Amino acid sequence: SAVISQKPSRDICQRGTSLTIQCQVDSQVTMMFWYRQQPGQSLTLIATANQGSEATYESGFVIDKFPISRPNLTFSTLTVSNMSPEDSSIYLCSVGSSGGTNEQFFGPGTRLTVL
Amino acid sequence: QKEVEQDPGPLSVPEGAIVSLNCTYSNSAFQYFMWYRQYSRKGPELLMYTYSSGNKEDGRFTAQVDKSSKYISLFIRDSQPSDSATYLCAMGRYGNKLVFGAGTILRVKS
Numbered sequence: 001s002a003v004i005s006q007k008p009s010r011d012i013c014q015r016g017t018s019l020t021i022q023c024q025v026d027s028q029v030t031m032m033f034w035y036r037q038q039p040g041q042s043l044t045l046i047a048t049a050n051q052g053s054e055a056t057y058e059s060g061f062v063i064d065k066f067p068i069s070r071p072n073l074t075f076s077t078l079t080v081s082n083m084s085p086e087d088s089s090i091y092l093c094s095v096g097s098s099g100g101t102n103e104q105f106f107g108p109g110t111r112l113t114v115l
Numbered sequence: 116q117k118e119v120e121q122d123p124g125p126l127s128v129p130e131g132a133i134v135s136l137n138c139t140y141s142n143s144a145f146q147y148f149m150w151y152r153q154y155s156r157k158g159p160e161l162l163m164y165t166y167s168s169g170n171k172e173d174g175r176f177t178a179q180v181d182k183s184s185k186y187i188s189l190f191i192r193d194s195q196p197s198d199s200a201t202y203l204c205a206m207g208r209y210g211n212k213l214v215f216g217a218g219t220i221l222r223v224k225s
Binding site for chain 1: 121146147149151156157158159160161164166203205207208209210211212213215216217218
């Protein structure tokens with residue numbers, strides 16, 4: 001499986017600011033995903049990021065709040081814009097399997113606290 | 116009704132016990148079934164992957180899928196304190212997003 005890294009691993013931010021989270025994969029992948037995991041909760045898909053096309057957002061998530069870039073097949077960024085304390089969460093990127101199955105492999109996550 | 120239901124626990128067992136973790140689902144179109152293990156402050160790690168119905172074994176772990184009952188299970192034999200984690204079931208159709216259960220917190224006491 002691919003090795004996935006995320007930066008930063010954690011951050012504490014002020015209300016109203018923005019944070020960009022980076023996701024780097026050690027091999028080329030077609031599909032990358034961004035999830036949010038709020039304390040004690042399961043994973044909620046924010047959007048699917050495919051190289052060369054616009055990200056596809058899930059219901060309840062909008063591009064103005066969570067802009068995503070996917071400049072190549074090994075890298076993606078998620079920005080959390082105009083943050084509020086409700087955005088405090090763990091943000092995870094994942095990559096789809098290259099084997100034609102539905103497996104996903106996750107990065108270590110970014111723990112965000114908004115004050 | 117949620118698409119995937121999973122008892123959040125916590126489930127507390129003594130070391131060496133057999134652990135049974137379960138999920139039920141409502142969408143009969145799901146074809147792929149996965150179990151992830153998530154340690155505190157870490158990302159989910161894929162443990163088991165199953166396509167359609169049947170059993171799959173990997174060491175101390177066995178995954179079962181019963182599509183007729185829309186029920187999946189993960190069994191852990193000879194549980195160890197290092198198995199203490201949150202276990203998430205996930206499922207989906209090919210080319211579609213995964214749907215995750217709420218996760219079950221497992222504590223194995225030494």
